[in-house]
Amino acid sequence: MYLKMKVKHLGFAMLAWIALVMSSAVSAASLPDFTELVEESAPAVVNISTVQAEKPQDSAAFGGRDMDEIPEMFRHFFRNLPEFNSQPRxxxxxxxxxxxxxxxxxxxxxxxxVKGAEKVLVRLNDRRELEAEIVGTDARSDVALLKIDAQDLPVVSIGKTRDLKVGEWVLAIGSPFGFDHTVTAGIVSAKERALANETYVPFIQTDVAINPGNSGGPLFNLDGEVVGINSQIYTRSGGFMGLSFAIPIDVAMDVADQLKQQGHVSRGWLGVIIQEVNRDLAESFGLAKPAGALVAKVLPDSPAQSAGVLEGDVIISFDGRPITLSSDLPHMVGRVKPGAEVEMTVMRGGEQEKLNVVVGLLPEGEPDLGIETVQEPASMDLLGLTVEPLTDAHREKWNVRSGVIVVGVAEGAGANAGVVSGDVITMLNGKQIQTVEQFAEVVADLPTDRSVPMRIVRRGSPLFIPLKLSE
Structure with missing residues (x-):
């Protein structure tokens, strides 16, 4: 009996062990094998080193003295300082x-x-080192095209970013901290991610480990196709923290083609300053949900002005593509060929309107907005705001044409909405503000049952805020 129970327990143990082994095998089988991908793609990945322009030595802290001018008995104190080092830096x-x-x-x-480089060296997979020519660079997309004098080189396969799906495996090959051909893997965390000060690139976000030296390296999908260029990380420590960003390869290849053909990049331009639509603003503009790009300013002589776009319009689609976040719009416009006509839909006064806009060429700087003059007395309005007419100095300083300037904020709806002294109110509840008297009239007619949009210019930056009167 004891023997039978022992055999039975052994049988259960054996079954459990087999189940564990099979479970582990299934888990292992579900993980990707990157070995073939790396073997085929790594030869086309290169290490890039640059020699930057040397800055002149500054020995002003020592009165600009050379070593020979220091008394011999004190020279040994200065020999290891860079200002007095006899070895060339x-x-x-x-x-x-x-x-x-x-x-x-x-x-x-x-x-x-390669920014600021006097010399660019490329080290190939076969250990050859060749000097590269910088064909062209584009700071807005952070892409550079180089050329080395060589033939029959291994090349990568170029994929399509639009086919990339959130959650799929991706792999990076690069030289973090100078360690050539380091391979790291992860998944796509998000697509079309907007970053601060990076207007024209819809980044791919991944959790692939990226560190200094990985910049410029390829991001591969499991088919061995390049889908992005590893470019940035989000970090508080200076090292990788699980958030890395890659430039979509279709953006990079478009930039490369233009750099090769014309030496610079041409981008589409609409001529608007936009902001995000939050819940309160959506309510004030009569939108069902927070979405779209709110037009805070229309630049004069711009494609948007010619198409009839107005400040306060909410752009909800462009060229047939919906605008969910305001950051969606710039890279959509930027990729349109200048001169092309595109249809876009705006929400205006709670109704949808379709506009046709001929996309312009993105200029290097913003055009002059022009200045007008209006003079009137100060006034305290029902919002608890003290306002005054704009002076010519205000218009020139903040680049505005009309409106009233806030010189005092008391307790009330204005303060609750976040208005501060120095703000220039240019529009309220869809009406352009020209004079102090007109502003008072618009305030007197404001509804008390809902939020209304107020457009202000704060230190030169236009902004819509939701305003609601207390009942």
């Missing part, structure tokens, strides 16, 4: 990665990898 260097896109030596990398 080596020019600073930077490291990055890149990848070959043509057999005759064209290479893609980041603009910030």
């Amino acid at each position: 080596r020019a600073p260097e930077s490291l990055g990665s890149g990848f070959i896109i043509s057999e005759d030596g064209y290479i893609l990398t980041n603009n910030h990898v």
Whole structure:
């Protein structure tokens, strides 16, 4: 009996062990094998090092003295200081990665990898080092195109970013901290991610480990196709924290083609300053949900002005594509060929309107907005705001044409909405503000049952805020 129970327990243990082994095998089988991908793609990934322009020595702290001018008995105190080091100083260097896109030596990398470089060296997978020519760079997309004098080089396969799905596996190859051909893997965390000060790139967000030196290297999908250029990380420590961002390869290839053909990049331009639509603003504009790009300013002589776009319009679609976040609009417009006509839909007064706009060429700087003059007395309004007419100095300083300036804020609806002294109120409840008297009239007619939009210019930046009177 004891023997039978022992055999029975052994049988259960054996079954449990087999189940565990099978479960582990199934889990292992579900994980991707990157070995073949790396073997095929790694030869086309390169290490990039640059020699930056050397800054002149500054020995002003020592009165600009040379070593020979220091008394001999004190010279040993200064010999190891850079200002007095007799050895020539080596020019600073930077490291990055890149990848070959043509057999005759064209290479893609980041603009910030080669920015300010006097000399760019490319080290190939076979250990050859070749000096590269910078064909062109584009700071707005952070893409640079290089060319080395070589033939029959291994090249990467170019994929399509639009086919990329959130959650799928991706792999990076680069040279973090100078360690050549380091491979890291992860998944796509998000697509079309907007970053601060990066208006024209809808970034791919991943959790692939990226560190200094990975910049400019390729991001591959499981088919071995490049879907992005690793460019940035979000970090509080200076090292990788699980958030990395890559430039979509279709954006990068478009930039590369333009750099190769014309030496610079041409982008579409609409001529509006936009802001995000939050819940309160959505209510004030009669929107069912917070979505779209709110037009805070229409630049004069711009494609938007010619198309009839008004300040206070909410752009909800462009060229047939919906605008969910305001950050969606700039990169959509930027990729349209200047001169092309595009249809867009705006919400105006609670109704949808379709406008046709001929997209312009993005200028280097904003055009002059012009200045007008209006003079009137100060006034305290029902919002608890003391306002005055604009002076010519106000218009020139804040680049506004009309409105009233807030010189005092008391307790009330204005303060609750976040208005502060120095704000210039240019529009309220859909009406342009020209004079102090007109502003008072508009305030007197404001509804008390809902929020209304107020457009202000704060230190030169236009902004819509929701305003609601107390009942």
